[in-house]
Amino acid sequence: xxxxxxxxxxxxxxxxxxxxxxxxxxxxxxxxxxxxxxxxxxxxxxxxxxxxxxxxxxxxxxxxxxxxxxxxxxxxxxxxxxxxxxxxxxxxxxxxxxxxxxxxxxxxxxxxxxxxx
Amino acid sequence: xxxxxxxxxxxxxxxxxxxxxxxxxxxxxxxxxxxxxxxxxxxxxxxxxxxxxxxxxxxxxxxxxxxxxxxxxxxxxxxxxxxxxxxxxxxxxxxxxxxxxxxxxxxxxxxx
Numbered sequence: 695x696x697x698x699x700x701x702x703x704x705x706x707x708x709x710x711x712x713x714x715x716x717x718x719x720x721x722x723x724x725x726x727x728x729x730x731x732x733x734x735x736x737x738x739x740x741x742x743x744x745x746x747x748x749x750x751x752x753x754x755x756x757x758x759x760x761x762x763x764x765x766x767x768x769x770x771x772x773x774x775x776x777x778x779x780x781x782x783x784x785x786x787x788x789x790x791x792x793x794x795x796x797x798x799x800x801x802x803x804x805x806x807x808x809x810x811x
Numbered sequence: 812x813x814x815x816x817x818x819x820x821x822x823x824x825x826x827x828x829x830x831x832x833x834x835x836x837x838x839x840x841x842x843x844x845x846x847x848x849x850x851x852x853x854x855x856x857x858x859x860x861x862x863x864x865x866x867x868x869x870x871x872x873x874x875x876x877x878x879x880x881x882x883x884x885x886x887x888x889x890x891x892x893x894x895x896x897x898x899x900x901x902x903x904x905x906x907x908x909x910x911x912x913x914x915x916x917x918x919x920x921x922x923x
Contacts, residue, residue, distance in 0.1 A: 698854070700854075727911065729911075736913060736914075736915050736916065737901065737913040737916075739911055739912075784854055784855065786855075799845075799857060799860055800857075800911065801857065802847070802854035802855040802856070803854050804852075804853055804854045805853075805854050807852075
């Protein structure tokens with residue numbers, strides 16, 4: 695079974711631009727979560743989508759948004775890029791049927807490394 | 812709210828010697844606990860997961876972890892380090908997908 699794939703793997707943007715990252719989950723997984731990883735802040739939860747709906751959101755500004763399609767693929771968008779948005783963005787997928795209880799195992803993609811100049 | 816603390820930012824061992832990576836958790840209920848490994852320029856790979864079925868959890872690549880409620884710990888061990896084990900290791904806790912909280916990471920160096 696293919697793993698989680700993320701595209702593109704590397705991106706270079708300038709301040710003020712916007713960017714869209716894509717994530718294809720493992721076949722059969724309905725939940726997709728996004729994380730930002732930086733040397734200073736570590737791994738931080740951005741948001742989670744399940745069945746095309748944002749189910750939970752971390753503590754990030756509204757410039758960070760996402761969506762999920764009917765085939766469970768997900769995209770995240772960052773508008774008005776800032777230098778501090780430079781990071782590795784990781785996507786994780788899981789079966790996702792455990793909202794409200796239990797803990798689902800998340801499987802991670804290789805990440806998209808975003809550099810903002 | 813649940814959280815994890817990794818007690819060492821960097822651990823260095825010689826090849827063939829035991830590995831111990833320490834993680835303490837804080838949770839008001841029975842937590843789910845995870846260990847992930849990240850090699851350079853790669854995503855996170857799940858090593859093992861604890862969900863209260865057994866306190867000693869065996870994972871991939873010879874790693875295991877023991878859940879100790881009295882010490883609120885979930886330390887990762889391996890009897891004999893291999894050069895390929897050199898990587899960043901993350902302890903994490905979560906009840907639901909949205910509650911996934913990661914430690915700051917421990918960088919493991921393996922000397923020949």
